[in-house]
Amino acid sequence: MKLTEAKQQFISSWGAFGTQWGINRTMAQIHALLLVSPHPLTQDDMMEQLSISRGNVNMNIRDLVSWNLVERVIVSGERKEYFTAEKDIWKVATQIIRERKKRELDPMLKLLSQLEQVDGDKKDKETKQFVDMIGDLKKLGNQADKLLDMLVKAEQNWFTGSLLKIFK
Amino acid sequence: MKLTEAKQQFISSWGAFGTQWGINRTMAQIHALLLVSPHPLTQDDMMEQLSISRGNVNMNIRDLVSWNLVERVIVSGERKEYFTAEKDIWKVATQIIRERKKRELDPMLKLLSQLEQVDGDKKDKETKQFVDMIGDLKKLGNQADKLLDMLVKAEQNWFTGSLLKIFK
DNA sequence: CTGAATTTTCAATATTTTATGAAAATAAAT
């Protein structure tokens, strides 16, 4: 496979994987494009390379910036804005974890805490079953929260070295 | 909050969280409904409680069964089929991990291995950058794979006890 | 077998999500 073809393939597949995870296809593709681009790109570059509209690029690039996966870079002497993606994959992963934790896990734990406050006799079988279920979910959510925090704080290497040895 | 209201809330929010993760809202809601139902339910029960059509219930329940999160149960003396959800939340979580690994992570690793085979001189800077990136992604994917395997094999308790202590 | 109950399928429809493109806003150059 030629390099250009491989990049194309990567971009397109990355988009497809993204949708499985509730991520807009174009957003994932733009991210992939920036990952495989040696130099920062302008919005026009992205429009052209992905055959998408200006508005589409603009909205999705803003989203990526808000996720801290992409940043604007200023190229001296150029009027247009350029964009570049963090290339360190471990950093990318931990940043995604950070954001999803904040946007999804935290709200879910908050909801579960509220639901635990259901009134009614905890001796009542049905109430108890419900409260227990919510409690178990919360416990799981908190464990996930801690595990993810550890990952985010760890070095990628440490992960490979220590973590994987301990278990197994 | 009353129990019925809390269950309602749980079902509806579970559906909303599901969509963020690329899971059909109704599928998530059916799962939630079964999680909070003390007894197995028929398709008619679900139609009524969620106000959705027969076809919708049927397709989504089949999906849930294929994910091994829900199973058909036979109630003696009854002609209709009943469905029940695994209530052990840790089992639910590991089963979801198992399935997503199989359906998403495995194919992604396969793709990355293919892309690594891009032809062209590895001394060429652009080729090298691309191959390195793919390699890094693959490494990350493999680490995730191993970590998830460990989780799936572990006892929930072991997780809380050992894992979280080791890190800190 | 026959017929009633139940489940499954799937074309048509509705809903939700995403993308477009032109107009408005902003920023820079002259």
Place this chain on the structure above:
DNA sequence: ATTTATTTTCATAAAATATTGAAAATTCAG
């Protein structure tokens, strides 16, 4: 200040996804 380049917004259009409901298929009881 005016013109030109660039970015942003957002109403509308298009595409993707989910839902309905009725017909077909299946299952089971008698």
